[in-house]
Amino acid sequence: MTIYLFSGLGADYRVFSQLDLSVLSDKIIHINWIHPLYKEKISDYALRIIQSQITDNSCIFIGVSFGGIMAIEVAKHKKPLKIILLSTIKTKNELPFYYRWFGKLKIQNLIPDMYFLKAHSLLFYFFGITEKKDKIIMSQILNDTDIKFTRWAIDQVIGWDNKKIPDNLVHIHGSKDKIFPARYIKVDHMITNQGHFMILSDSTSIQNILIQTIN
Template structure:
């Protein structure tokens, strides 16, 4: 029986970002985000997302925010493996200023309309360097509903997870400015990889994923 990978994208991104990866020997399905409920926590949201999973012991692949959702799903249903790309496994891997912002509830006063407008700083922050990457990032932000963006940022800043599942592959770039590499533990480092490395470092990420998928001991 062919194993199945469920793909969870980053905040606002859709399944197109996974087109740069080449999964071998598995079936893949992109999970569309559900509209969040008012004041819904990340664990509660993840529980609703599990309703989309129909395969026993699935493999979860989470990009950025999607990786955090994957970690919460893995606490609620049996999963075979979890693959994180440019993400965090637990709250301690978030930057200190995320946690500080949550304490001050700064997410309530963020200018979300401005956040959705890409500019030179946005491109630098996400590590988008080529014209193609900038266009892709701009399109991702354009398509992200403001209500989802507000909810997701609050969910990230107030994330409480301290549990780390077994059978995890965490791939992270050492130039990530959204989730700095110095904060994450037990990862495969992609040299020069920024937060958007799934686009420009896919040729390095793909072999790591397929090796992990095909290794029965992992």
């Protein structure tokens, strides 16, 4: 069956680089983010993703961070056999309350572009990245970040209003995630002492859970 991979906000296929995806399926497709239209809603964006990139019905979605949110939106129209979420939220109720305050005050618009485009110690802290190899990957991803897409995606996360959890969903989360704190989230698998980028920092644990879940 086909496995569709949804990477995180500002990220791409490289967030999956520490996983051996060939043991999961011989048909792996990375969803490429397309440019959002002016004031486009996430629901409409999801439909364009389906039209341009998702062709198989017998499939599994794996979404990381913002990619997990997008996987749920896509699943409202294209029903996968299973949805596997990593380092993300399932509904608006799992979004920390202070993000909505930030959204109402438009604080995200005051953050300079450089904080989204260049690696720095504060970013590594919030993403839970400590190893040099993971910092290198993150830095490479940031160098290729589309700032317009990133800012659009942040607005979509802050204003996300989803209330329904798909039945066929498995949620994997890090206990020390600072972006989406675990205390607000109900998960199926908690990875101890791992942060938001656990897919890089503890790829072995993630790999084992993915194999167990898909098999």
